[in-house]
Amino acid sequence: MSLPAAISGRLRTILGSRLSETAADRDHHAQSEAFHRSPPPDAVAWPETAEEVAAILSACNDARLPVVAWGTGTSLEGHALPVRGGISLDLSRMDKVLEIRPEDMQASVQPGVTREALNLELRATGLFFPVDPGANASLGGMAATRASGTTAVRYGTMRDNVLGLQVVLADGRIIRTGTRAAKSSAGFDLTALFVGSEGTLGVITELTLRLHGQPEEVAAAVCAFDSLDQAVECVSATIQSGIPMARIEFVDADSARAFNLHSGSSLPEKPHLMIEFHGSPGAVREDAARFGDIAAEFGAQGFDWATTAEDRARLWRMRHGAYHACLALRPGASGLITDVCVPMSHLPAAVHAAAQDIAAEGLVGPILGHVGDGNFHSLLLVDPGNADEIAAAKRVALRMAERALAVGGTISGEHGVGIGKRGLMAAQHGEGWQLMGQIKAALDPHDILNPGKLVPDRN
């Protein structure tokens, strides 16, 4: 599809050369890191201000043309893929850290700022932004998908760390949600409504973020277990004990093998936990000792404490590289990565059942996750040309989600809905999914914002 002349002229007036209809630009915005693909957008727009975003949305609303916001393209469920064409709204030029207010532990940023760029700017302040999904995603994209990651067990997800937003609505209105106060009891929580709405309700053009003090003391370690069950039961016991973990990550034996091949580590090919404590020196010492006692009960072995900042950076770089490390286990494979989250007491059984199911289907699928939240992933490695393997992987992913729902969990702890999980939304939410559709229809009557995603199709 190409843009109709009327809208093309109107957008060209707003954007000049920052509107592209070249095949290269369009194709770049039709793929993301994971398995999903879509037709290309009709054009790609690079706005630089909220007012430009408003003008674009207003024009597209008049023309009934879809608009799909784009951050860094690192989402794993195809959120930003323009399944119905239209404009890919690339926010990468809105990449300014607008203000850091150390005294209030807050920052105001544009949506294209990445989490690493923000933390680089924060280095001198003694503060940091903790939400860490692994990829160097844009903060706007992280808010739109309610991202979390390794540190959510301590610092929360984007839900907990976005205090306010500037949002452009489908009709071009610009609103502000939230405040700079730590809490508010004045009206609907519009901030929470937009966080996780995956671009279907509005386009985020500014974020007010909560920052945290860099911990006085940090301790991190990795340890091995003889069985997956022992490792995961150790997590469950640790969380129930109330020890304040900053990170507690599970990786299975396949993942350990992948790290060894990819990162030059020499972990035993067994399930591992990677843990981190933040706090005052005394508290970290106490927490680490208490964790050591619990882990010993579950047969933990080979505790390797990362004592320097460099060692810790190496440890978490390894964990963050898991996606690419696991992909390299099977050269040429595509990764069908799936993500569920369950109540803590159901975590051991859920991980165990997933592992058995993967083996029974004859697949390679490392399991790893942010298990302190009850959140885990399987990275199912499939030959992209093998329809049987792809079908088997999809069966595994579906059964993981169904088992999560059966115990009161969720079809996605952090990767979101996008293309991959939309078929499960009715099963999770029942009539509540229809309610999401009603809200979407009220805010975006012409269904221009990321249509075909998250909510039910219009009748």
Place this chain on the structure above:
Amino acid sequence: MSLPAAISGRLRTILGSRLSETAADRDHHAQSEAFHRSPPPDAVAWPETAEEVAAILSACNDARLPVVAWGTGTSLEGHALPVRGGISLDLSRMDKVLEIRPEDMQASVQPGVTREALNLELRATGLFFPVDPGANASLGGMAATRASGTTAVRYGTMRDNVLGLQVVLADGRIIRTGTRAAKSSAGFDLTALFVGSEGTLGVITELTLRLHGQPEEVAAAVCAFDSLDQAVECVSATIQSGIPMARIEFVDADSARAFNLHSGSSLPEKPHLMIEFHGSPGAVREDAARFGDIAAEFGAQGFDWATTAEDRARLWRMRHGAYHACLALRPGASGLITDVCVPMSHLPAAVHAAAQDIAAEGLVGPILGHVGDGNFHSLLLVDPGNADEIAAAKRVALRMAERALAVGGTISGEHGVGIGKRGLMAAQHGEGWQLMGQIKAALDPHDILNPGKLVPDRN
């Protein structure tokens, strides 16, 4: 007004004797603890199940009759007052703790369970529900008003501690929001939308709550300061230092005087901080020592550590009794209590300006608050027969809110909007307030749920 015959018969069929049109029952539901009053409802209903609530809402939706949910009547801004008549839906009979899941640190409760009743049930589990607004409010009401209180600085508000809800919509549909997982990235955050919606979007009929482990060690203390500014600047410095406070409460000299008269304490008539630390023994010791160092810089004096559980209970009973203690400072007075929340760096100036303003208007108005969140209240004591005093108190409250907005704060940190703050919603939210109205119209097209509150009037 009395109920039209058609709806009266339909409701009587659902409720039998649990529908009352007596003047006593109606009048009881036309007043709350604070200043606000309203006409009585046409009738009071006491449903016992979600299905009964659904049948009532369906009948009232057909008849276009307002329905206003009622918890314990302890709100301070008149949220539950039926300003347009209709049915007062008293949820006090839905008071069952449905399930406690210690292994997941969760409880499922009906909306009429009070926070004290829940904590009583939890005693043997080693867990507790931390949100503590002072009053023994119902958990449904606390969710509906996004309540917080003394412990929010550590454990968050209702926003952070409600994992899921069962909600009856205006048309009688029953939905479930949220999951039992610690986090979810699957769709709009409907839980957050209903929390704080003050009964305008649906009626909460069940809550899934996050519980917390009782801290291994607790330390609490009270200390005095020579000036309000020193006390509040000490709070600001403490929070910025990152010391994990479980509670940090400010009370001014008038409040201290009120406590002495009401609770038999013998505090110096000076500004005070009341503080509490939760954690492991070592962490609590370190935190208390670090706080002591900071407080000393601001001239703190007379540290009185509450070393036993009884001493701590007495300390916090005194703080929780502040409302009635302050009212007793001026026998016969009504309390116009107002509540704002500001970014931490603006807290000292905001409290200082409020105190000056109260003095300049010639009023008695103790200031106290959950200052670790930047949240403070003034309890303006007025002669209910003196129009000039009431007008002066309203001016003070308005200026507190305006100054909060001017620094990026909120017109209410925790007391909510109700009747008292609706006139300020446009100033706080701008076009966002219209958006709230659009959402309300989509979910409640006939405006039967707590009409005349929170959102703009329909055109």
